[in-house]
Amino acid sequence: MLETVKRTIAAHDMLAPAEPVLVALSGGTDSVALLLVMRELHYPVRAFHLNHCLRGAEADRDEKFCRSLCTRLGIELTVERIDVAAAARAQGKGVEEAARRIRYARLQAAAQGAKIATAHTADDNLETVLFHLVRGTGPKGLSGIPPVRGKIIRPLLDVERVQIEAYLAEIGQDYVTDSSNADEIYTRNRLRHTVVPALRAIQPAAAQSARRLGELLRQDEDCLDSLAQECLTQAERTDGAWDIAPLQQAHPAVRTRALRSWLAQQGMPLRDLTQRHIQALDALLENENPSACCDLPHGFAVRREYGAIRLLSGVETSVELPEIPLSVPFEGMVWDGRVRLSLRHLEKNEVFYKTFNTFCVDCGTIDFASLCVRTRRAGDRIRLTAHGGSRTLKKLLIDRKVPRFRRDLLAVIADKYGVIAVQDIGMDDARLPQGGARMQIKIEGY
Numbered sequence: 303m304l305e306t307v308k309r310t311i312a313a314h315d316m317l318a319p320a321e322p323v324l325v326a327l328s329g330g331t332d333s334v335a336l337l338l339v340m341r342e343l344h345y346p347v348r349a350f351h352l353n354h355c356l357r358g359a360e361a362d363r364d365e366k367f368c369r370s371l372c373t374r375l376g377i378e379l380t381v382e383r384i385d386v387a388a389a390a391r392a393q394g395k396g397v398e399e400a401a402r403r404i405r406y407a408r409l410q411a412a413a414q415g416a417k418i419a420t421a422h423t424a425d426d427n428l429e430t431v432l433f434h435l436v437r438g439t440g441p442k443g444l445s446g447i448p449p450v451r452g453k454i455i456r457p458l459l460d461v462e463r464v465q466i467e468a469y470l471a472e473i474g475q476d477y478v479t480d481s482s483n484a485d486e487i488y489t490r491n492r493l494r495h496t497v498v499p500a501l502r503a504i505q506p507a508a509a510q511s512a513r514r515l516g517e518l519l520r521q522d523e524d525c526l527d528s529l530a531q532e533c534l535t536q537a538e539r540t541d542g543a544w545d546i547a548p549l550q551q552a553h554p555a556v557r558t559r560a561l562r563s564w565l566a567q568q569g570m571p572l573r574d575l576t577q578r579h580i581q582a583l584d585a586l587l588e589n590e591n592p593s594a595c596c597d598l599p600h601g602f603a604v605r606r607e608y609g610a611i612r613l614l615s616g617v618e619t620s621v622e623l624p625e626i627p628l629s630v631p632f633e634g635m636v637w638d639g640r641v642r643l644s645l646r647h648l649e650k651n652e653v654f655y656k657t658f659n660t661f662c663v664d665c666g667t668i669d670f671a672s673l674c675v676r677t678r679r680a681g682d683r684i685r686l687t688a689h690g691g692s693r694t695l696k697k698l699l700i701d702r703k704v705p706r707f708r709r710d711l712l713a714v715i716a717d718k719y720g721v722i723a724v725q726d727i728g729m730d731d732a733r734l735p736q737g738g739a740r741m742q743i744k745i746e747g748y
Contacts, residue, residue, distance in 0.1 A: 316455040329478040332421035353383040424509040445519035530560035543610035574599040593706035607705035625676040644744040661729040665739040672718040
């Protein structure tokens with residue numbers, strides 16, 4: 303067994319020689335064996351025990367055992383006591399999920415940057431694969447428990463529980479037993495006590511078969527992840543949106559993986575993301591509606607913007623931006639800093655320098671009493687050139703493929719006669735200077 307552990311550590315580059323390591327110690331067979339093996343392999347070992355306060359006197363017994371064991375072995379032990387049930391209620395989570403999150407958080411704090419060794423075995427891996435299989439999973443779930451995940455290492459992952467029990471019996475080392483492991487109300491326990499023995503009756507090496515499957519699937523995962531990242535690199539734009547063409551052209555196995563990776567990189571939690579959500583995202587790429595939207599967990603959504611998609615931290619609805627009267631001169635931000643406006647009269651001989659979103663308007667065409675900045679309205683029309691006809695602003699924005707959400711955020715300078723100028727679009731030809739007094743309008747969006 304020691305040789306197996308040594309090979310596992312070397313194969314996955316878990317530890318350098320004499321590198322310090324923190325062992326997660328529960329007091330059960332696997333964690334006790336892990337502590338002794340790491341010590342016997344001459345790694346500087348510390349231990350951490352978390353009393354979850356879930357099993358009353360039995361939990362206190364486990365803590366006492368770990369203290370006694372580490373004292374006898376001369377190993378530094380950190381013990382913490384947390385009422386996990388109370389924490390789970392406060393967080394609105396299940397006890398098992400809360401226990402896992404708390405346990406790993408406290409382990410990382412106690413490790414102080416060192417590697418953390420957990421006592422997952424080949425049996426645990428087989429049970430995990432079966433658990434994911436019956437629940438419904440993809441290749442990642444079927445690959446089982448990874449040997450290394452960040453600072454977490456699993457030196458016993460190639461060792462079966464029967465080997466561990468034999469090892470402890472040989473050296474005369476006792477351990478404690480968690481009574482909840484026998485309670486078949488838990489799916490994993492039913493797999494352990496019913497399904498795994500049946501599989502072993504068919505194939506005694508079932509645990510090692512699951513381990514080899516995991517190795518092969520992780521290789522495939524690495525390859526597909528690399529292809530997915532290449533796809534995302536091609537799709538990335540500078541405005542925060544992502545082109546859909548590279549995603550549409552990718553193989554479905556790469557495309558769906560790229561979508562999942564994209565969500566993670568954008569900061570969306572994936573814990574409640576299901577295959578149904580990924581399928582909805584995949585369908586969004588082919589949706590004929592250029593402004594279609596797909597809802598995701600945790601208040602996130604993905605929106606089509608013609609040939610692109612954008613992740614939103616919440617389903618964005620139409621924003622009600624008020625009409626604001628304008629006087630000349632005017633200089634300042636409007637709509638909570640969304641837009642900066644500048645309006646001023648030009649001197650008679652002053653040269654006007656035309657730039658994007660800077661317009662020169664004939665003052666004689668403006669009703670200054672009704673001059674305002676607002677968003678678009680039904681019936682708004684604009685004629686951009688002398689030779690072009692008047693068009694509805696709605697149709698013009700659609701033709702220019704301005705995303706629907708963006709259309710309702712554009713600043714429209716208008717008076718009682720209608721539209722004067724529109725942010726990112728242009729100004730009405732009827733308002734061009736005719737030789738009289740002129741005014742400059744500048745619109746800057748943020």
